[in-house]
Amino acid sequence: MNDFDAIDRQSQEPAYVQLHNILRMQIGKGLYPPGSRLPSESQLCRKYRVSPMTVRRTVKMLLDQGMVNTIRGSGTYVRPMALGSVTFQLGEFEKILKNSKPSDVRILEVQLARSNEFTARKLDIPVGVRTILIRRLICSGNDPVLYHIEHLIADPTRPIVEAELEITSLHGLFSGTGGTVFKRGELSIETVVLNQEEAALLSAPEMLPAFRLDHVFFDFSDKPVSWGRFICRGDRFRFTATVGVASD
Template identity: 50%
Template sequence: MAHRPQNKVLQETASIDRDSFEPAYAQLAGILRQSMADGLLRPGDQLPSEAQLVERYGVSPMTVRRAINILADQGVVVAEQGRGTFVKPVAMSAATFQLGQLENLFGNREGTTVQLLEARIIAADERVARKLAIREGKRTIYIRRLLWNSGEPAFYHREYLVYDPTRPIVEAELEVTALQQLFSGSSESLLKHGEISIDATLLDEEESRLLKATQPMAAFCFEHLFYDFDDRPVSWGWFIGRADRLRFTTQVGLLLG
């Protein structure tokens, strides 16, 4: 439909395919990423200016901006106003680990079950009271669960919930399926936000027995603290899983070709 303007400079790189299902901005982002993967653009190098990219690939400025924004969001380039856009060097500190990669272990698939070991009401000791921001001695629900995955114990979960009949969170949490909702989220969630931390620990005697581990053994401990929409703590607990059964990997630099 549109005339193809005659470019004096031949494009040694790929060009935008207007008939492709992939949007132009995504194609351009891919081309630039490929240039980096091929070594045409090395860390520290300056990318062609936006105006140059507009002319070279025959797209509008907004499309170029969007492509560059994507790369900037992904952290592979950095744009400095007035200077230019540059390729970022790979750095270990840029590594990000997603808890979601352990999703299947937490019972998202078939073959995973939740075994309720214990659920009772106990008074909050000093430690629990501080975490849940309640008075010492107030009632909490203490839950112990074991998550099984393909016939093997995957995680041992302990959790304290504030016991408040006016809050409907209690019922929802007591369902055995609630654990998956905790991990994967559900629309009816009454949780607003939470803090999660990873720790490396040693299994104690009880944990070793439940997880069928030999002592001493290292383990990951995922501690979580969730809040409701009034920013009051609701749930404090931790998942413990054997380190030799967990693999936590990520990539830095160029993700894919």
């Protein structure tokens, strides 16, 4: 990041990136508080001796990052903190999945099952269609930390391979490993308490608070091919988010 309020003409970093870093730092330090208007395009051009195209590319970066809004005929304004659009990070969750070795994933059950009404709705298939039910227990060392249930649409032309039994779908989505490549996923998190079966599997007291992370994964035709849920002990995971703009 450029530490000075000027464009370094000797730097290999493009001018629009330097200007973005300058404005971001100024927003983070409160020079332009939420709701305030940034200098106009012509003012930024004169102050930093850059072209209008450079300023427009800078503003687009700020727009893409959700830091500003533009109002036609009025200008560019710093966005206030929007709690409704906060994105929580799944860092601890992802770390466990990425670091899981085959010996850390215990296959509890693999069987063909007929889709019930709920599963059929999630996978957009008729009730009674065959799916592959997989139940897994993911451990950290010898300590069980995640219980995973997954339904895959049964495809007779594509048998489930051993690697897919060992590697969870979310791990594959994060790291690009496994036999299945997903285009996108939809995730939702809900707070629950462990039932008797879940508590026994996770070596935890019954009724312990927990997170339930439901997922649906889609192929490149935007058709759902997998749905499932992770049950996570509430005392083992923390989801974090950053609100506002850092000053660095």
